[in-house]
Amino acid sequence: MAATETQRPEHTEAVVELSSVRRTYYLGEPVDALDGVSLSLPEGSFTAVMGPSGSGKSTLMNMIGCLDTPDEGTVTVNNQDVGSLSDGKRARLRGAELGFIFQQFNLLPRLRAAENVTLPMVFQNVVDEGRRERAEDLLSRVGLGDRLDHTPPELSGGQRQRVAIARALVNEPSLLLADEPTGNLDTETGSTIMGLFEELNQEGRTILMVTHERHIAEHADRIVHLVDGQIEEIEELGVIRHETHREPAHLLACHHRPQAPLHADCRRSHHRYCGGHRLHGVGRCLRAEHHPGFRG
Numbered sequence: 001m002a003a004t005e006t007q008r009p010e011h012t013e014a015v016v017e018l019s020s021v022r023r024t025y026y027l028g029e030p031v032d033a034l035d036g037v038s039l040s041l042p043e044g045s046f047t048a049v050m051g052p053s054g055s056g057k058s059t060l061m062n063m064i065g066c067l068d069t070p071d072e073g074t075v076t077v078n079n080q081d082v083g084s085l086s087d088g089k090r091a092r093l094r095g096a097e098l099g100f101i102f103q104q105f106n107l108l109p110r111l112r113a114a115e116n117v118t119l120p121m122v123f124q125n126v127v128d129e130g131r132r133e134r135a136e137d138l139l140s141r142v143g144l145g146d147r148l149d150h151t152p153p154e155l156s157g158g159q160r161q162r163v164a165i166a167r168a169l170v171n172e173p174s175l176l177l178a179d180e181p182t183g184n185l186d187t188e189t190g191s192t193i194m195g196l197f198e199e200l201n202q203e204g205r206t207i208l209m210v211t212h213e214r215h216i217a218e219h220a221d222r223i224v225h226l227v228d229g230q231i232e233e234i235e236e237l238g239v240i241r242h243e244t245h246r247e248p249a250h251l252l253a254c255h256h257r258p259q260a261p262l263h264a265d266c267r268r269s270h271h272r273y274c275g276g277h278r279l280h281g282v283g284r285c286l287r288a289e290h291h292p293g294f295r296g
C-alpha cells in the first residue's frame with residue numbers, strides 16, 4: 001500500500017501535483033514504473049527522492065519534467081494538466097516553468113559559460129537585449145563572475161555544475177529539477193553545490209532532487225522514498241521554512257538556550273537560517289555568536 005502524503009499547510013500553493021499516477025511499460029512483462037503515486041510539491045519546498053535502482057525515480061522525474069505523461073492519474077504543473085496538453089504546449093510549459101540540472105552537467109562544450117547560460121532564453125525567444133547581462137548576473141550569483149568566457153573543458157566539475165545551475169535559473173522557472181546533481185563531484189564540491197541549492201531554496205525556489213546519497217538528500221526538507229513504483233514513506237526532516245509555520249520567536253530560540261531571545265536574523269528568512277547559517281532540525285541555531293553569553 002503506498003503511503004499518502006502528510007498534511008501540508010493549506011494555503012501553500014503546490015507547484016506540482018501528482019494524483020494517483022500510474023506509468024506502465026510493456027516490454028515483455030508489464031512493469032508499473034509508477035504505481036499510483038500521489039505527491040504534492042508545495043511552493044518553496046525542497047524535496048529529495050531516493051530509492052533502489054528500478055524503483056521509478058527517473059520515471060517520476062520524467063513525469064514531473066513534462067517529458068512523459070501518465071497512463072492513469074494526473075500531473076499538474078502550475079495548475080496545468082500536463083497530460084491534456086499538446087506536445088508543443090508541453091514543451092513550452094517545460095521551457096518556461098522548469099529548470100533542469102543533470103549529473104553530467106549537459107553543457108555545450110564549445111560554448112562559453114555565458115553562452116551556455118543564455119541558451120534556454122534563445123529557445124524561449126527572449127530578445128537578445130539583456131541576455132548577456134542576465135547570464136553575467138546569474139554566473140556571478142553562483143560564484144563564477146570571473147569565468148564568463150571559459151568553455152566547459154576550461155572549468156572544474158563543480159564550476160560546470162554551477163554554470164548548469166545558472167542555466168537552469170535563466171528563465172525564472174517555478175521548479176528546479178535536479179537529477180543526481182552531485183553524482184559526478186567529489187564530496188567537498190558536492191557539499192558546496194548543496195550549499196548553493198539551500199541558498200536558492202531559502203530564496204523561495206522550489207526544488208526536486210533525485211539522489212542515491214543519504215547525506216545529500218538530507219539537505220532537503222523531506223525525502224520521498226520510492227520502492228517498486230510506490231511511495232513507501234515521506235520522511236520529513238523537521239526543517240521549519242514556510243511562513244505558515246511561523247511561531248512566536250521565543251519558541252524558535254536557540255536549541256541550547258531556549259529562553260534566550262532569538263537573533264534578529266533568525267526571525268526572518270523563513271526561519272531556516274540564522275543569518276546565513278543553516279538552522280538544524282526544528283529551529284536550532286548552532287551559531288554561538290548570535291546568542292551572546294551562550295557557552296556550547
Ligand SMILES: Nc1ncnc2c1ncn2[C@@H]1O[C@H](COP(=O)(O)OP(=O)(O)OP(=O)(O)O)[C@@H](O)[C@H]1O
Pocket residue numbers: 025026027031032033051052053054055056057058059060
Ligand atoms: N523505456 C522503458 N521501457 C521499458 N521499461 C522501462 C523503461 N524505462 C524504465 N523502465 C522500467 O521501469 C522501472 C523503473 O525504472 P526507472 O528508470 O524509473 O528507475 P530508477 O529508480 O530511476 O532506476 P536507477 O536508479 O537505476 O536509474 C524499471 O523496472 C525499468 O526497467
